[in-house]
Amino acid sequence: MTLKLGVPSKGRLMDKTFDWFAGHGVNIRRTGSEREYSGAVEGIAGVELVLLSAGEIPRELAAGRIHLGVTGSDLVQERIADWETRVVALEPMGFGYADLVIAVPRCWADVDTLDDLDAAAAAFRAAHGHRLRIATKYHRLVREFLREAGVADYQLVDSQGATEGTVKNLTAEAIADITSTGETLRANHLKILSDGLIHRSQATLFKARAANWDGAAHDSFRALAARLGLDA
Amino acid sequence: MASKAEILAQAERLHAFFRNAGADPVQAAILQPADTLLDLYGEDIRARAYVTADAARGEQMLRPDFTVPVVQMHMQAGGDPARYTYCGEVFRRQERDPNRPNEYIQVGYELFGGENPAEADAEVFALFSEVLSPLGLRAATGDIGLLLAAIGGLSTTPKRKAALRRHVWRPRRFRALLDRFGGRAPVPEARKRLLAEIEAKGGAAILDAAGPEIGLRSRADVAARLETLVQDAAEPPISAAEVELLDDMLSIRETCPNALAHMRDIAVDLPAIAPALDLLEARLEALEGQGIDVDLLDFEASYGRTTMEYYDGFVFGFYAETRPDLPPVASGGRYDALTRILGQGRAVPAVGGVIRPELVLALTREGGQ
Numbered sequence: 001m002t003l004k005l006g007v008p009s010k011g012r013l014m015d016k017t018f019d020w021f022a023g024h025g026v027n028i029r030r031t032g033s034e035r036e037y038s039g040a041v042e043g044i045a046g047v048e049l050v051l052l053s054a055g056e057i058p059r060e061l062a063a064g065r066i067h068l069g070v071t072g073s074d075l076v077q078e079r080i081a082d083w084e085t086r087v088v089a090l091e092p093m094g095f096g097y098a099d100l101v102i103a104v105p106r107c108w109a110d111v112d113t114l115d116d117l118d119a120a121a122a123a124f125r126a127a128h129g130h131r132l133r134i135a136t137k138y139h140r141l142v143r144e145f146l147r148e149a150g151v152a153d154y155q156l157v158d159s160q161g162a163t164e165g166t167v168k169n170l171t172a173e174a175i176a177d178i179t180s181t182g183e184t185l186r187a188n189h190l191k192i193l194s195d196g197l198i199h200r201s202q203a204t205l206f207k208a209r210a211a212n213w214d215g216a217a218h219d220s221f222r223a224l225a226a227r228l229g230l231d232a
Numbered sequence: 233m234a235s236k237a238e239i240l241a242q243a244e245r246l247h248a249f250f251r252n253a254g255a256d257p258v259q260a261a262i263l264q265p266a267d268t269l270l271d272l273y274g275e276d277i278r279a280r281a282y283v284t285a286d287a288a289r290g291e292q293m294l295r296p297d298f299t300v301p302v303v304q305m306h307m308q309a310g311g312d313p314a315r316y317t318y319c320g321e322v323f324r325r326q327e328r329d330p331n332r333p334n335e336y337i338q339v340g341y342e343l344f345g346g347e348n349p350a351e352a353d354a355e356v357f358a359l360f361s362e363v364l365s366p367l368g369l370r371a372a373t374g375d376i377g378l379l380l381a382a383i384g385g386l387s388t389t390p391k392r393k394a395a396l397r398r399h400v401w402r403p404r405r406f407r408a409l410l411d412r413f414g415g416r417a418p419v420p421e422a423r424k425r426l427l428a429e430i431e432a433k434g435g436a437a438i439l440d441a442a443g444p445e446i447g448l449r450s451r452a453d454v455a456a457r458l459e460t461l462v463q464d465a466a467e468p469p470i471s472a473a474e475v476e477l478l479d480d481m482l483s484i485r486e487t488c489p490n491a492l493a494h495m496r497d498i499a500v501d502l503p504a505i506a507p508a509l510d511l512l513e514a515r516l517e518a519l520e521g522q523g524i525d526v527d528l529l530d531f532e533a534s535y536g537r538t539t540m541e542y543y544d545g546f547v548f549g550f551y552a553e554t555r556p557d558l559p560p561v562a563s564g565g566r567y568d569a570l571t572r573i574l575g576q577g578r579a580v581p582a583v584g585g586v587i588r589p590e591l592v593l594a595l596t597r598e599g600g601q
Binding site: 081082105106107108109110112113115118119120122123124127128130131132139140143144146147149150152153154155156167168170172173189194 | 270271274275276278279327328395398399402404405408420422423426438439442443444445446447448449451453454456457458460461
């Protein structure tokens with residue numbers, strides 16, 4: 001069958017993805033009108049370009065509806081349970097960098113590490129009657145990270161945007177969010193815990209284990225991988 | 233693979249066994265309010281339980297176990313003593329291993345109140361042992377109460393003891409704390425700098441310089457913890473001898489009588505565990521009275537430390553040694569503290585356990601082949 005390559009359908013992530021492939025000798029481009037989500041891969045037979053929202057690419061990879069996909073490693077690890085059994089990270093692509101970090105108010109002079117966060121959470125819960133709230137949209141990654149670190153007495157509250165504002169708005173005491181320069185965190189009087197780096201994300205080319213890897217799909221993949229210089 | 237009807241028939245047999253032992257059958261709603269469970273278990277429960285929601289009631293969970301609703305029911309209306317049995321589905325998300333069932337039957341027996349905790353522990357264990365006896369399972373036992381007593385007996389501050397008690401259920405974190413309090417792990421550089429700064433300028437100056445006060449965690453909260461850090465830094469480390477005693481105790485894996493003798497030796501230097509050892513001894517006598525051969529019964533001091541954090545006394549589990557791939561066929565323990573949390577100030581001694589009938593059925597068939 002045709003090898004389906006899922007790429008982000010808009011914005012900087014799309015442009016950089018196209019640039020990366022072009023830089024590796026594979027021209028991919030959108031076809032049709034500006035608003036039409038269709039595309040083409042030049043020079044390699046049997047590869048179909050599928051334009052998708054970057055956030056949906058993990059789901060499509062996990063289900064095997066696309067063979068390959070470009071998206072942030074943070075999204076794959078957050079949205080696919082046990083991601084390593086479902087997809088293979090073929091190649092980090094060197095753009096779309098973002099760090100998922102835990103940040104707390106700068107006025108917490110007593111808190112620098114996860115160890116401190118845990119102790120502060122215990123005291124906070126005793127004093128305020130509820131668990132210390134951490135606002136995030138990365139529930140799985142944050143929960144696994146904090147469990148691994150043995151942090152207790154916290155709870156996650158969902159925040160799909162403007163997460164840095166939740167502390168000031170009193171809907172959370174701390175946050176876990178992506179940052180590239182830390183500028184927004186600083187502007188909102190937050191600081192990153194010294195051991196609070198959960199995941200260093202970048203755009204990555206993934207391969208779906210569950211896709212239909214018949215002869216034709218496999219041949220197209222070999223040809224594409226050779227052109228991209230992947231040892232796959 | 234057994235059909236659901238076969239599993240239900242097996243469950244009913246176990247349920248009838250507990251009813252005949254004098255337990256009242258009770259039910260619990262499948263949808264449980266999420267906030268109670270979340271407050272109790274923390275975020276980990278989200279990874280284990282199915283969460284759903286509606287606009288009127290907010291977040292609900294498909295019951296991950298019966299313990300919480302049964303405790304709530306008892307705290308509202310129960311007599312003393314009271315024995316309950318239940319039988320029904322519990323739901324657990326399986327993100328790692330799709331071969332593990334996400335819905336299975338639990339049959340449970342819970343005993344609330346009574347005069348004598350050792351007798352109550354023994355009664356529950358003996359019932360499980362009896363109903364499971366045809367399967368030839370290995371029983372493991374432990375006692376979280378002993379660990380809590382040992383922590384209470386360390387020569388250190390109440391705050392350090394509270395921190396260790398809080399992490400009994402997170403062995404790695406517990407180890408890190410013990411290493412720090414015992415002076416075996418160095419004080420982190422950032423902490424050293426902070427302490428030096430507090431000494432040089434005072435806590436208030438540090439707070440003034442730290443940035444605008446935002447969020448619910450107030451300046452007073454931060455100041456209080458700075459004070460705690462200063463006090464803690466002035467404390468001498470927990471002595472190497474005491475850390476060694478605790479390590480020795482945590483590593484005990486012997487038959488019950490040997491474990492008891494071993495811990496009696498430890499109690500010479502750590503007398504705070506003596507009352508908990510008396511309770512263990514009374515429990516062993518009560519178990520013998522119930523016909524259990526305690527000379528063959530295993531005791532693991534660290535048993536129960538990686539399960540959900542509500543057992544605070546006797547803990548037990550039954551395992552099929554020929555099938556290490558299976559979860560425990562039955563497990564249980566004492567959870568007095570949970571009744572205090574859910575009873576809004578009132579507490580009742582409570583001990584109980586659950587069996588998974590589909591595992592009983594599978595092992596019965598294996599044994600028959």
